[in-house]
Amino acid sequence: MSDDIRSLTDRLAAEPSSLAFLELGETLRRRGQLEAAYKVARGGASRYPGLADAHDLVARILSDQADLAGAFDAWSSALQLDPMRVSALKGIAFLYFRAGDALAALDHLQRAAEVDPDDPSIAQALERVRQEVTTAGPPPPAGAPPPNPAAPPNAAAPPTGTAFDDVDGGEQGQLLVDGNGLRLAGALVLADGSDASDRVAARLAGASREAARATRLLGLGGWHSIALECPDGHIVLSSPTAETILLTVRDRSLPMARVGLLAERAARAARTWLERLG
Amino acid sequence: MSPTDAALDRVTRVPGVRGALLVTGSDGLVVAEQLMDGVDGRAAAALTASLVGRLSRAAESAGMQPPAFVHLRGDAGSVLAAPAPGDLVLVAVVGPDANVGLARLEMLEAAGRLD
């Protein structure tokens, strides 16, 4: 055992509640001692479930162990705790890219670049993924299955075409998004025919948390909905479950109050659909 | 009365409005405020500006222009926001029984006059 690992192990043994597990886990990972690294990191993540660094470390180790589904889940947990976490955004982008979903990879890298525009590795990765997107041709239609069956488990959207069957307009103009900014159901196709679903979903990551924070700190309890009156349309955001956010878009010809009613109906449909999925 | 005070005055006169503020959109800092006791102006400014910024980016991703009015509805009241020229946002914190429709009209009118 090398001196630094011994010293870190001693520190952790002397004070099991310390954050030395992060350094120890990372050192072991870099040395290729992945099983030991995983035990240390998993123990730390169990002790500190609210610490994004711990989930990030678990994800890096699992990625090294080629457990891509596990790494995806761990990075998703890190992102839930810290939506701006660049390492998790880059990690998930990498997994999407490996799974053949260059567009989703691009979305995550763009978010990472917004958070840290000075990171040259993000710029390089963006360039590489953009090349892939350009050569791969137009994106698949909304709701199409992921191109590679080896895609990370959370990346494979549940079967669409069923969530909003009973809602006026069906899937188009409704977008159900999970806490990590990933599309669960619905579609948002723009006037020029391009599919903005994944881009908008990514932008909504953390919106539910931020709305909840605002109403809580202002003494207004939990949040129900957010209505946005734009010059070219009406948007209503609602929260069918604690972990999801639903976006409903209609043009300005439909009064905002009616868009609100439509959003309530869509939220009920989304809740039922999510319960069916288990 | 300055245009800012006039804007806040007409919003706070609407029944159910607990307070109105003019805040900077990018910094989330209070420029001017008229608040009832118990309304945390600094928190309202920071949290609302941040949320409006995020929602504007989401709207832009959806191919739409930034919102002219935002209504965040909570269990015990609402936060209303009307972006104004010059990176300003007019914000109101209202109770559950407030006349939101009237508050909206006053805010849109007041925000337009801040040009």
Added chain:
Amino acid sequence: MRALEPWVVDPLQSFLTESSARLTLLMTTSGQVVAQHGFSRSLDVMTAAALGAGIVASTEELARLMGASRFGALVHHGVRQSCLLSAFATPRGRWIGVVVFGPETSVGIVQLFFDQMVQQLMTAAPREQVQAPMLAENFESELDASLKALFGR
């Protein structure tokens, strides 16, 4: 994130989560680092701590000369990054916070949750132990021990 004392972890973690700050340094007014987030090199922490302590001392002296009470916080606005410096009282003496943040958050959010962190630190600080004054002869060894704990080296 690294902290010398466990009771600092929760308030600081909560601040980091809510504020989206990129770098944060908590230290005593003498420049002894108590906790840090985001720094990867101990040299950077030492430099930032020394500069932060110096800036706060200068502005407080300036405030005194102007007959004002202490400045609440000092914010440097940058295009890509901004920096907030603020001194505050704790049961362990006066501390300084240095926070670097980007356009993904705002100075309003950072200040709001910084103040919340200060309140939480006031509540969480153990009262029984009074910090010993820093002696010149043990300053270096204290600093060295702190940096080892903060970077695990």
